[in-house]
Amino acid sequence: MKTTQNTKRTKFIFVTGGVLSSLGKGLASAALGALLESRGLTVTFQKLDPYINVDPGTMNPFQHGEVYVTDDGAETDLDMGHYERYTNAVMAQKNNYTSGRIYYSVITKERRGEYLGGTVQVIPHITDEIKAAVLQLDGSVDVAIIEIGGTVGDIEGLPFIEAIRQLRGDLGREYTLFIHLTLVPYIKTAGEVKTKPTQHSVRELRADGIQPDILICRTEVPLEDSLKAKIGLFCNVPKDAVITAIDCDTIYELPINLYREGLDTKILELLNIWTGQPNIKAWEKLVHTIKNPKNTVTIAITGKYVDLTESYKSLHEALVHGGLANGIKVELRYLSAEDIEVKNPGELLEGCDGILVPGGFGKRGAEGKIKAITHARENKIPFFGICLGMQLAVVEYSRNVAGLAGANSTEFEKEAKDPVIYLIKEWFDYRTQKIQTRDESSDMGGTLRLGAYPCILKEKTNAFKAYGQEEISERHRHRFEFNNEYREPLEQHGLTISGTSPNNELVEIVEIADHPWFLGCQFHPEFKSKPMKPHPLFRDFISAALARKLGK
Template sequence: MKTKFIFITGGVLSSLGKGVAAAAIGALLESRGLKVTYLKLDPYINVDPGTMNPFQHGEVYVTDDGAETDLDLGHYERFTTVTLGQENNYTTGKIYYRVISKERRGDYLGGTVQVIPHITDEIKQTILNIAPQVDVAIVEIGGTVGDIESLPFLEAIRQFKGDVGKNNVCYIHLTLVPYIKTAGEVKTKPTQHSVKELRSIGIQPDILLCRTEKNLSADIKAKIALFCNLEPGCVITAIDVDSIYKIPLLLHEEGLDERIVEILNIWTRSPRLEFWQDLVDRLKHPIESVDIGIIGKYVNLRESYKSLHEALVHGGLAHRAQVNLHYIDSELVEREGPEVHLQQLQGILVPGGFGYRGVEGKIQAIQYARLQRIPYFGICFGMQLAVIEFARNVAGLANAQSEEFDSENPYPVIYLMREWFDYRRQAIVRRERSTDKGGTMRLGAYPCVLKEHSLAARAYQTLTFHERHRHRYEFNNSFREALTQHGLHVSGTSPNGELVEIIELEDHPWFLGCQFHPEFRSRPLQPHPLFQDYIRACIEYKRG
């Protein structure tokens, strides 16, 4: 079958949920036996989101091949069976960089390089590059219709329908139908204007996803369809939900997947949705609950920890447990003490991060978890700070620190490893503090080997695996013997033993730090083994 293309755009305002909608569409198509892939096209000029502020952008999602990508790729992977990489997220910066590089090489033979056709052709080629070997390619356009930055992408997908044929393209537009409480009614005008803006550049949407807090009546759908030149059956209610994992079933009930396969002229089997039905049943009927504190500095924007949030929910689903997450500002912990904020918790977690602000509060939280024997999970930076806390307060290395914050400290238990063997690139890597930040990062999937009978080995049920990384600094092996003599257990390393991947405490019910980001591999009914085992430990701690 020739590859079909779905283009998803957004209107009225940002953060309506295009990424989750795209993920849910992929889930529905997979349930019908189709093979899908994704492309996220972002209109910002950064080449990737790697150096962007989490307060502005949310988390940076890392793929197996080391790409730093938009967080929506996390939604795509969690909702489907796809594994994505470098070619599945392009920005304006990345597109222009490729075009300018070609111009410098002389690829355009002296011609004048312009947005049309050169930029739009590059965008279209990027879309085609992901298409081989799949039935449906789902392409999400970032931003909002009407943004000047999005225009080259919208022009490219407008042209695309003429290139590949109208039966091979479906345009889906996500818009807002607000409910005005004082009037007691929903308003369709924002949607009408958004579609008018889209049609003014030559794109007639085939399907409208109407984000709303109230179910849309048949009359409202008919009104929207009339003004937007659609059939009423192509106006889909995308109602607010308390869990994103309910969305595939709700969109299926609205007939979305049926409309898509009709428009694209695809024959498929009937959808098999038992997976999602079981998932929603687990969400609706928990038999346990636990309270877990996430100690961080980006707590005012939950999107900064999106994959982590979802992975903890997945861990709870494995035990039919409701996981109540409490995002706690580490600077408050530092100022007011851990007892004020942490004593009602059954689990404490310190996630990844960069920079010194809030570090001492995180270290206090780790010490509190260690002394009170509360299950502790340290991820990336959270592992490094657990090593620092142990070195200071157990091993007697007074004021031990990371080289990231104090290059003159006598006990740099975390440091920038100057030379190491990169298993992904199969090469020796050398780096200095002066190297570009991207050049000193360990990014993507790397192998880990576990010690038998360790906490990690019991959770994984295997001794070898790969996990995704995003960090610069490493455990300093110069202090390994001193720390292990006092009870720090190095349970996971790189195959050659050089890079420390997991640390545990031998005399604690559940205390584990990992240098990688296990949250990037967790899926709803395939929870990551560490999150599944951590939630188990939190439930047991609550039971006493």
């Protein structure tokens, strides 16, 4: 396997996980990227997921968490969001591969006869495809951090482990580094920290041909030097390569903790990279703001995935960022839209300073979300509707203000009397610069408007005030659109269309002028919010919620 011909060669860090899932490989990788950037290096990331789905776009959020969308329209793993929030890296289709996508490519090549009738096997064909996916990044940045999804020992992850084992031989030790994240549990009844799970996990990894260079140990308590020495002895790594990843009060404290453990210094030593000293003052200032808020607001999130908040990971973080921009803490109250359907919205939403209805698909809980929107509109509570939240705000306004009692989305009622939200059959795609067509028979993913699209803002609106510019670009992931046949009658009844596509064909943002702050957007602004650069819509939404709480 040859590397791409570039004057700059990229060094690769491979991150694996052991013992159990959900230890935080994505966050650890993102924090590591932040540390390397703080030393002046350029970084990128890649997530290799072992599941057979081609991408997470059609997966249930209860099982997988949110689907993160990139500028180029890729539906990716939620860890892409961590990567972009912690660093300046911009994720795209090439940054997330699944087993399904790898196998699909190999099978397509076999059907075309590219393997000349040979027997197609996991080794070398699947592993070569994985290696080619990784090596796309060679030459693009100083360091590429490659996260292997799942847990070492999972049968579906073996081709990825084998591929990165081969890459060590292809690229050499100075260009590859293996980091293994494990759990070092603290047994409270015994008052002891146990290293055996880490030992077994490393043994499993070594059986697959990989000796980790660095161990990151997730733990509740600090690891003493003697314990690090023990882990290093049994796992065949130096003591200074055993890194404590203690539980944090906030995830944005992780880069600071890993820096204090010397992780970045050890990595640079092993990869033979020279840089200046890191500058983590911005992270320290951020954590100080988080831990010392000036005030608190409560935001109600009315959705149908509230039992698994990972479904709204980027949304959760964007609201935290909105609080940071105002120097305050945001407390989130997740409310089931189905509960609101059958209970008094006023009682459930009592004490909330703002109400947010997020994106989603399907009819379940829609009427509960509409009730929450009515409560926000009538009681002058700051409201933020995202994607489906905007569409339902249009439905609510049509029914209760414009007098269109039969208003609905054709997603929920195909023969709606007043289809104010519908499936547009033909539209101009600004990303491809082509006319796109879609209908109900299209593939589930094929009917979606995905990725970054331009939007023109109307002056003297909340949207324009937030962004401070006329043209913006935001990421989309939705199937249904505002029906322009109802545009004029709704505007006559006081609905403000404050953002549209450049050709004025697609409605992107709606507002109510006679309200402290009521805004719905067709896109997903949470995907572009960062702790160091909060999204302007979340900043202003939280500001409005704070003003309500303070009685301003």
